[in-house]
Amino acid sequence: MKKRNVITISTIAFIVIVFVAVTLIIASKNDPGKPKDIIKEKTVSNQYDYIDTAKLKEVTLDGNDKDGLIPTLNIWDNYETRDFAFSLKHGDKAWIVDRAGDGVKIMTKDKRVGWISYWFIKELK
Numbered sequence: 001m002k003k004r005n006v007i008t009i010s011t012i013a014f015i016v017i018v019f020v021a022v023t024l025i026i027a028s029k030n031d032p033g034k035p036k037d038i039i040k041e042k043t044v045s046n047q048y049d050y051i052d053t054a055k056l057k058e059v060t061l062d063g064n065d066k067d068g069l070i071p072t073l074n075i076w077d078n079y080e081t082r083d084f085a086f087s088l089k090h091g092d093k094a095w096i097v098d099r100a101g102d103g104v105k106i107m108t109k110d111k112r113v114g115w116i117s118y119w120f121i122k123e124l125k
Contacts, residue, residue, distance in 0.1 A: 106121075
């Protein structure tokens with residue numbers, strides 16, 4: 001009788017270990033990790049979606065205006081209401097995520113996303 005209980009406990013322990021191992025393997029395969037070509041886009045305050053930067057066009061911010069150089073450019077959280085998000089400098093690089101009218105949604109290499117007018121992007125002038 002004792003032999004049978006030992007086998008049953010050993011069998012249950014083995015099944016539990018296998019279940020945990022399989023669960024961990026499946027979880028690690030579903031985790032996208034942090035590949036270099038996947039960046040998160042800020043869409044709503046503190047909400048992120050994955051974006052494949054290989055499909056995005058890299059551009060240079062250009063502060064040259066008819067009145068001279070604008071060294072610091074405002075980036076907006078919402079292009080229509082001009083809610084300030086952050087600022088970038090003339091010459092900084094970014095990716096184009098979207099475009100609507102005169103507004104261009106850009107993403108920086110440090111994963112910040114916001115809107116800027118197209119005339120401040122060198123490649124769109």
